[in-house]
């Protein structure tokens with residue numbers, strides 16, 4: 001089965017860092033929206049790191065530094081009724097789906113007003129109305145879960161498309177293979193975004209799978225595959241948009257391998273001593289998704305430097321406001337702990353997290 005490389009990383013001829021592909025149907029205002037989401041993702045994560053250093057975060061902080069474009073560009077290609085199930089590395093997709101930074105801050109701090117009311121952490125929550133299925137595991141299990149969601153949607157005659165994100169490590173688990181096989185047999189409209197970010201915790205990809213391109217695995221299930229430059233937000237959008245049209249039209253699942261790089265460790269506690277010297281610095285200097293998007297917007301006269309600064313200032317204002325809101329939330333009361341664990345409907349209104357009350 002052929003792997004499409006139409007949106008795969010291009011080689012730079014002049015040694016200059018690349019910007020983004022120019023073949024796009026996106027309008028200038030949509031490109032600026034993508035840029036805003038990229039900045040929001042990075043700066044929300046930076047704020048989370050600061051909160052962790054102040055001992056305000058419960059549990060680890062997981063970053064998508066250097067690979068934000070994969071989550072943002074792909075999620076942006078979905079319609080409002082479509083679903084995602086993200087990994088901890090896909091905060092960008094969660095924000096694109098309309099989750100507010102205040103929810104993320106409150107959730108990471110295990111506050112009573114967070115979406116899970118302090119019962120779980122980071123992005124371990126969901127929002128069915130916004131099409132966000134909370135992850136139960138990073139390692140493959142969400143592929144069969146999303147397959148079930150799509151099976152149910154099909155039975156209800158809905159034209160729903162869904163993205164399940166998976167890492168290079170997660171793709172070596174049994175759950176991944178069972179899930180994609182079932183989706184292929186049932187011709188379900190599932191888009192699997194395989195984030196090839198080079199490391200699974202501390203294990204480099206070549207030590208846990210023998211294929212060079214994760215896209216090769218799709219052939220085992222007769223699933224069409226594409227390789228995309230995961231650091232080009234426009235390419236990620238375009239390749240996912242095509243996959244969504246194909247899947248919605250009855251073509252069945254699609255696998256997209258996004259070539260990218262994880263610049264931080266598995267979580268902030270990880271000192272990355274297993275990474276060869278100079279590797280992270282190379283990616284930071286030559287292949288940062290936000291730098292590339294900025295260059296593109298300036299080259300294509302979509303925005304001026306001042307406009308981009310204005311967007312960043314607005315993002316920072318939102319973060320400031322939302323972080324203050326989350327910090328002002330109380331911690332959950334002990335007697336609330338058992339409510340909502342199995343069924344949100346039985347949570348008395350006064351016990352519901354502030355963000356879920358309206």
Ligand SMILES: Cc1ncc(C[n+]2csc(CCOP(=O)(O)OP(=O)(O)O)c2C)c(N)n1
Pocket residue numbers: 087089137138139166167168169170171195197199200201262266
């Ligand atoms: C059964 C199980 N074993 C181990 C872990 C710990 N764990 C969480 S993510 C992860 C590595 C995932 O790597 P990859 O799929 O490449 O995704 P990435 O973190 O690079 O985005 C590990 C070992 C877990 N959550 N569940």
